[in-house]
Amino acid sequence: MSGYEVYGALGSPYSLKVRAAMRAKRLRHSWTGMTGEERAVVMPNVKAQVIPVIRRPDGSWTNDSTPFLLSIEHEGRALVPQDPALRFVCLLLEDMADEWFMKAMFHYRWFYEADQEWCANWLMYDSMPNAGREKVEQNAAVIRARQISRMALVGCTPETAPLIEASWKRSCLALQEMALGPARYLFGDRASLADLAFYGQLKVMSYDPTPMAWQREAVPYLYRWLDHADDASGAGGDWMDRNTALASPAITQLLAQAGDTYLPFLLANAKAIEAEAETFSLSIEGGRYEQGVFKYQVKCLAGLREEWQRLDETTRAGLARIIGPGADILG
Structure with a gap:
C-alpha cells in the first residue's frame, strides 16, 4: 500500500x-x-x-x-490553524457541525415524506447498484422504517422539528457570510477542519429535496460554495490573522450559537449521564429540546474543555466575550 x-x-x-x-x-x-x-x-x-x-x-x-x-494533521497541508485561539475555534465549530448541526440532516432526511422516499431509495441504490429497481426499493422501505424509528433517540421529533430547522437555518445564514468573502473559507483562503465538517452535512442535504430547496432559495452562495469545498486540493492561500478571523461575521455568529445552543446541549447531556438518566431536555433556540443521552458527547465536551484550558487567560477572555455566557461551561 x-x-x-x-x-x-x-x-x-x-x-x-x-x-x-x-x-x-x-x-x-x-x-x-x-x-x-x-x-x-x-x-x-x-x-x-x-x-x-x-x-x-x-x-x-x-x-x-x-x-x-x-x-494526520502533520501530514500534507494542515486543516487546523496554528494560532491557539483560532485552533480552539476551529475545533469547537467542527465539533458543533458533527454533533449538533447534523440533527438537521437527520431530521430533514426522515421527517418529510418526500425526503424519506428519495433518501431511502438513494441510499439503497448506492449500496446495491446492480440489484434492480424492485429489490432496491424493497430494501429502501426497510431502512426507511428503521431510521424513522430512531428519530426520537437522537432528538428529532415533531416537537423539536421547528427548533432544529430554525437552528440549522441560523447556521446556514452565518455560513453564507463566509461564502461571500472576502476569504474563501472560515479561517482564510484554505479549507479548515471546521469548513469540511459543515460541508459534509450540507453536501448530502444539497440533494435531499426539502433542505435543497431552502438552500437554493435562501443561501444560494453557500449552496454553490459546497462545490468549492468538495475539492480544495488546488486552492492555495493562508490563514487569516487572529483579529481578522474573530471579527468576521460568520465566526462571531457561529461562536454565539455555540455559546447559547451547542455548549448548553453538551452540558445537559453530561449532567444527565452523571445522574444515570436516559434522556435530557433543555431550552435552546427558542424552544424545548429533548433526546436520549449519548456517552460520545461527554467525550466531546471533555475534549473541548481540555483544549480551552490550554489557552492563556487573555485568549480565553477574548473568546468568552464572543461566545457569551456559555463559555463558562468550558471552564
Missing part, C-alpha cells in the same frame, strides 16, 4: 467530510463508495460500526473522522 483507502457512502456526511479533507490535504488516497458486499469485508476491521472506514498505509484500520484527521 502507498496511500490511504477511504471506504464510505455518498449519503454519509462524515464520509464526504473525510474525502474532502484528504483532497484538501493533498494526500494520496482512494475512495470507495461501499456496496453491501464490500461492507461485509470492511466493517469487521473496526469496533464501532460507523463510516467512513479508513485503512492507513501501514495496514491498520480506523473510522472516527475527527480523531483520524487530527492524527
